[in-house]
Amino acid sequence: MSDSLPANHPIVQKPKIGVVLLNLGTPDATDYWSVRRYLKEFLSDPRVIETPKWLWWPILNLAILSFRPQKSGHAYAQIWDQRTNESPLRVITRAQTENLAQRMAGDGVVVEYAMRYGNPSTRSVLEKLQAQGCQKILLVPLYPQYSATTTATANDKAFEALGKMRWQPAVRTAPAYFDDPKYIETLGNSIRDGVAKLDFEPDVVITSYHGMPVEYLERGDPYHCQCFKTTRLVREYLGWDKSKLMVTFQSRFGPTKWLEPYTDVTLGELPGKGMKKVAILAPAFSADCIETLEEIAMQGKDTFMEAGGEQFAYIPCLNDSDEGMDMIEAMVRRELGGWL
Numbered sequence: 454m455s456d457s458l459p460a461n462h463p464i465v466q467k468p469k470i471g472v473v474l475l476n477l478g479t480p481d482a483t484d485y486w487s488v489r490r491y492l493k494e495f496l497s498d499p500r501v502i503e504t505p506k507w508l509w510w511p512i513l514n515l516a517i518l519s520f521r522p523q524k525s526g527h528a529y530a531q532i533w534d535q536r537t538n539e540s541p542l543r544v545i546t547r548a549q550t551e552n553l554a555q556r557m558a559g560d561g562v563v564v565e566y567a568m569r570y571g572n573p574s575t576r577s578v579l580e581k582l583q584a585q586g587c588q589k590i591l592l593v594p595l596y597p598q599y600s601a602t603t604t605a606t607a608n609d610k611a612f613e614a615l616g617k618m619r620w621q622p623a624v625r626t627a628p629a630y631f632d633d634p635k636y637i638e639t640l641g642n643s644i645r646d647g648v649a650k651l652d653f654e655p656d657v658v659i660t661s662y663h664g665m666p667v668e669y670l671e672r673g674d675p676y677h678c679q680c681f682k683t684t685r686l687v688r689e690y691l692g693w694d695k696s697k698l699m700v701t702f703q704s705r706f707g708p709t710k711w712l713e714p715y716t717d718v719t720l721g722e723l724p725g726k727g728m729k730k731v732a733i734l735a736p737a738f739s740a741d742c743i744e745t746l747e748e749i750a751m752q753g754k755d756t757f758m759e760a761g762g763e764q765f766a767y768i769p770c771l772n773d774s775d776e777g778m779d780m781i782e783a784m785v786r787r788e789l790g791g792w793l
């Protein structure tokens with residue numbers, strides 16, 4: 454039968470396993486139109502913006518997309534990776550993928566990454582894996598805490614692409630890992646080592662999570678609860694006092710009430726309360742990006758220092774560090790159980 458099929462048809466290839474690391478996505482460049490294209494795709498996602506379409510469409514297209522691309526483009530330009538001419542989120546996600554691919558190569562596992570918005574698109578990556586003969590695919594949303602605005606929409610996009618395939622691979626999705634002991638240990642060690650490297654003793658360490666509208670929590674999104682649990686487990690792992698490790702939420706967008714306490718407001722208030730030395734990290738991000746490198750490490754630092762702060766340190770995300778990759782590899786191997 455294979456005589457009549459092209460050499461690269463899935464049926465004539467040795468079956469492989471594919472692993473896809475899913476992340477949010479990022480613009481291809483910092484100019485107005487590149488950022489606008491990305492923001493339009495992102496902010497048109499009904500999992501992200503639950504406002505009814507008839508009401509949201511004019512707000513997005515007539516107001517937000519006229520001014521936000523310029524403002525965000527300026528922020529992206531400040532953190533842009535000049536070496537590869539790419540956004541740090543894509544550079545780091547690719548490094549994580551290459552690292553994991555090396556670790557899994559001996560097991561016949563192909564590793565790729567895909568973005569929910571922008572490139573490489575989830576559909577193109579899944580089609581590529583299928584064409585390479587991957588008959589089993591594990592989707593790994595790289596969000597430690599589950600949210601419909603991130604994890605669910607990443608999976609939705611993958612299933613949309615799979616829904617168009619005649620010969621659909623078997624598919625699994627990796628669960629959120631907010632309380633995975635290996636994640637807690639890895640995050641805890643990164644805090645302990647990050648603080649040990651500083652030339653000052655922070656009065657408080659802030660775990661700043663990406664925020665979301667309070668309404669989404671009220672409608673049942675478990676994200677808020679999972680953020681608090683991650684910080685509580687890390688605090689217990691480190692054996693620290695409750696007052697030493699705080700939770701805040703960043704990146705407020707639009708006029709509605711978002712999860713509190715807000716990171717920017719907290720950074721502006723801490724010096725007045727006598728806490729003039731802080732270290733801050735962002736456990737909801739598996740890779741450093743505009744929200745950490747620009748919003749926290751630049752804007753957040755300015756807010757804190759202008760309010761009378763004396764010492765400010767940003768502790769990076771786990772990125773493609775050895776320990777961070779050990780954690781991802783362990784999770785992937787566990788979720789591939791029975792397939793390897």
Ligand SMILES: C=CC1=C(C)c2cc3[nH]c(cc4nc(cc5[nH]c(cc1n2)c(C)c5CCC(=O)O)C(CCC(=O)O)=C4C)c(C)c3C=C
Nearest residue numbers: 477478479525542600602603663664665706737742743744
């Ligand atoms: C408007 C609603 C938004 C919700 C809800 C939201 C949730 C959410 N986002 C992340 C992770 C990331 N967000 C990033 C950027 C970003 N997020 C929003 C809006 C919402 N996010 C916008 C408009 C942007 C773009 C940047 C800007 O214009 O300010 C990123 C970084 C992307 C990058 O290119 O570097 C990440 C990662 C999580 C975990 C989350 C969960 C509640």
Ligand SMILES: [Fe+2]
Nearest residue numbers: 477663704744
């Ligand atoms: Fe976001």
Ligand SMILES: [Fe+2]
Nearest residue numbers: 704743744748
């Ligand atoms: Fe932001």
